[in-house]
Amino acid sequence: MVRFERPQSLEEALGLLQNQQWQVLAGGTDIYPAIGSKLHEYDVLDISRLSEIKGITLNKKGCRIGALTTWREIWQAQLPPAFYALQQAAREVGSIQIQNSATIAGNLCNASPAADGVPPLMVLDAQIELTSLNGTRHLPISEFILGNRQTALNEGEIVSAIIIPNQSLLGKSHFSKLGARRYLVISIAMVAVRLIMNDNRIRGLAVSVGSCSVVARRLKALELALVGKSLSELDELAWGDDFFVDISPIDDVRATKKYRKDAIKPLIIRAIRAAAQEESKL
């Protein structure tokens, strides 16, 4: 007989996780399309009631986004300009229906190369908080998502929060998603940037590109090269291949590899300009 459990507390959930394999159910937006017709074959752990790991708190140490926070809650929250990219991405996840159900941790655990949430979290230097009965550990997001549908989650562990460190709350950010239609679209490529400007020059920059490698990547060489430049210099700058060594676009049903390579540069330049001009939220 398969089990279906709905723990009321994190502790109870961790206890259950300690003892056996579970199919964890949160928002349901990835599980149902993937294995919805076979769910009766799995022991299901419905964690949707764990209010301790829900919601956003912002304080001097940084920002803590509870694992079960939905995309709708993220885009509706009052957050500093560094979060605009994350909020813009939240508005682009699937549809309102999906944004109302799907959780931020679900997006990370599903580990799709096209996960909308990952590039904006990368430019915020997000840390993933993993909790088990043995305690809590933190991993940078780039060390949490290991590959297509692969994460560093251990048995008995649950993602409990996403932590944005204090120093990442600076600057403004922007997200853009490129797809073949307006809504309900899986991206061909996406870009998140966070930008700190001073005297019309780039003082700090984080750039992350998604859907162009099995896991979204920060473009560190590019970030370094652009620091100190003004926005008007972006076009003239020699964009060498070394800027893009971290990504490896492929041909798939959505676009060619060549196209992805071509599209990244204008997407990044436009995202940087948009971030600089970002006045109000959304």
Add this chain to the structure above:
Amino acid sequence: MNNKISFKVNGNEVESTLPQHARLSKVLRDELNLEGTKVGCDAGDCGACSVLIDGELVCACLTAVSQVEGKHVETVEGLAANDTLHGLQESFLKLGAAQCGICTPGMLMSAVALLKHNEKPSREDVEYALGGVLCRCTGYTKIIDAVLDASGSGEIQSVTSSNGVENCEVGRALPRIDGEAKVRGDEKFGADNWPENTLLLRVIRSPFHHAKFTLGDVDNFLSSNPEIYKVFSVKDVVGDNFHGVIPGFEDQPVFADKITRYKGEAIAAIVGEREAVENLNNEIFPVSWEELPAHILPLDGLRKDAVQLHENMPNNILTKGYVECGDVENNISNSDYLVEVNSKTPFIEHGYIEPEAGYAIRKNDRIEIHGCTQTAFMNRFSIAKFMGINEENVRINPSACGGGFGSKIDLSYQPLIALAAWQMDRPVAVCYTRNESIQSTTKRHPSEIKLRLSADKNGKINALDFEGIFNTGSYASWGPTVASRVPVHASGPYCIKNYRANSLAVFTHTAPSGAFRGFGVPQSAVAQECAFDLMAEKIGMDPLEFRKLNALENGVPTVTGQIFDSGVGIKDCLDALTQPWQEAAERAKAWNDNSKNQGIRYGYGLGTCWYGCGNTGMSNPSTIRIGIKKDGRVVLHQGAIDIGQGANTVITQIAADAIGITIDAFDLIGADSDVTPDAGKTSASRQTFISGNAARISGEALRTEILRHANVSKDAKISFDENAILLQDGENQQRLDLKSLKTNDFGYVFMSEESYDPPTKPLDEKGQGEPYAVYGYGAQLMELLVDEALGTVKLLRLTTAHDVGKAINPLLVEGQIEGGSAQGIGLALMEEFLPGRTENLHDYLIPTMGDMPEFKHHLVEVADPHGPYGAKGLGEHVLIPTAPAILNAIYKACGAQVYDLPATPDKVLAAIKRSKKLTKKI
């Protein structure tokens, strides 16, 4: 794990005893019998199942019932307060926002959620809020309008009726008469209203494009799954296992026999208790497979060493089509100008939101099928043949059809449930998953076209040479129709004296290509219309002037030698676009001259169409019966199946005017093959024209019978009272008491039953003849922006001019234009079915609410002498010009020639780069 889950639905306390992981959509539909919530994909891709939980919109198919415990679920059934519709429902009905109605509940609930948060939404707000629900019928604009209207924006104009309709029904922009059930969510589709003790059927399908298979130990499988009762396969077929839609081409097996020829082909069907079948993992079904070499492209099928799909069809060629007039060879080479276009289009999936579904039930020696279809009588014929029983012993009683667009003409689920119900002594139902629906049902034919066009320096076309190879998939389906229609239409509505068009339909190991809105003509129009623009450019002529100069006219022969004395409306359509064309040019210039818009180019382009209404050069009659009951109600046996396009309304409007009464006098009986005569299939843009004519003739006959009986003049006015007909003949009034009259065998005191078959002449060996009694014409102008750095296209405005002869219902005409154009947009920019890869609605993209341009319509009415009140068909015409208009506009914007569809951003960007290289060289 079957704890009870308590929650509220529409204010009422309810309980679910289904497993806690059960989808909320299943609980609502199967357990609580609230079938207004529809299921289109079970994956969050279509939004048809959208409901509110504590006021917030979610997909019920992605929500575990465990998660609604103690919460309040709102569904479409809760919107209306008894007799009073919700404001949104009223606006949807009034403005034509519901066509087939399958997406309507999801749209409505999304709109309810929006208006809760935002009482005065903008158009963009509506698009965003409803963007998670797909619609394949409407083109979305009328849905957006309806939401704005319901929010009291006050800016939304209803479509206006034609002039001079005070005393008639034809020409009135009536809301669809079957619309209320659709906006209430009460409409019953194929997956609704299954009888209590229904068994469920699941199809076992080929996982390979081409394979050999052997069934294993079925007895053991059945004994280890006690609630699975039977497995059906080819050995259970008593009648003819092969079916088809064209006599002589019945080559498709209901159950594959040892060999499968496409991925998704049925090899067996299992039947059992619903939960047992739903929970069955197909992987335990006993079958062994051996994959065989396959080809999925027609050029590979034509290779000498290619695997042959059918023994009796050498070289994998299903059929060829040919039309020729004049002397192409000499006039192609000896002209001032020559252009060549090579175009390619992929498989296109119909993408109706309702997957194939229905149930069958045996009643003594008869079998009844209730489910979605586009044709009752063709189904009846095929089922009888398959079952080895008489046609009279088969009843097809169609449910509402949640979109069809051609694919629901062919058999799919029907023979499977018929066979099972015949043997099982209980009703048997099936509902395809989205994956099955996309994998296994017919598609639009992929095309590879080479077109050469020559003209003289004055702009007159000399010759057109067309060669088209069409991928017809694994079985014939409508391949012969595509092969014959394309050469007739590939000239477009133009006078071309030297013309040659060859078409070839090639078998491949893919799902059968069949009928899809336009039967191949949208594909050929891409090459023809794009060649026209290239030619106009070469000559130095305006593309609109070039088309006007060469447009077909009354008295001028078509490429099949047919001459129409009246009714040729293409010039009128082009004239209607003259001013919009100039305005588009001015807007484009203003945009492109503005340095702020650098990198984003404004383009505008034309596409045109003609399309013959009805079958090609062969008989295709419709019959309409109208009766009057003793109580004074007029019963219209409306056999022209309404798949969302509006036949229920249009045929009634025509019948009303023919009798001289108002439409509220009518009760409709649908296309139930037991009680309604055959009005043919809903395809080929034939219902308004052919069934409309049958309704007109039948209505006139009924009127004559009544007037004769009452002995009044032909100008007498007819109206109804309880149990009576009132006749007003000048000053004289007469009350005809119906109770005293005898009823006939059908229960009617007056009855007429009349048929109409359009006059055509079959094509000869050179494709000369009179294939259609009527053509409809159209022209569209698309304005758009192209982002030169990303290759993305943003559609701005589509101005349409369609010659419908007579707009029987202008509201429904606009609905057809917008919905068809939306499919043309999909064809142009995003749609591509790749067998084995894009088998769901997130990899197979159809346009969403955010992908539509603004529409401007010019309804052109050049009366046709054959059409009812002058009306011509429209359903397919509307999508033909859209794709070429987009491609021509892209070319105009940035010089990118994309003739290999879809014009996705990567292809557009590559074409921009090619064009820039070319320009640099020059």
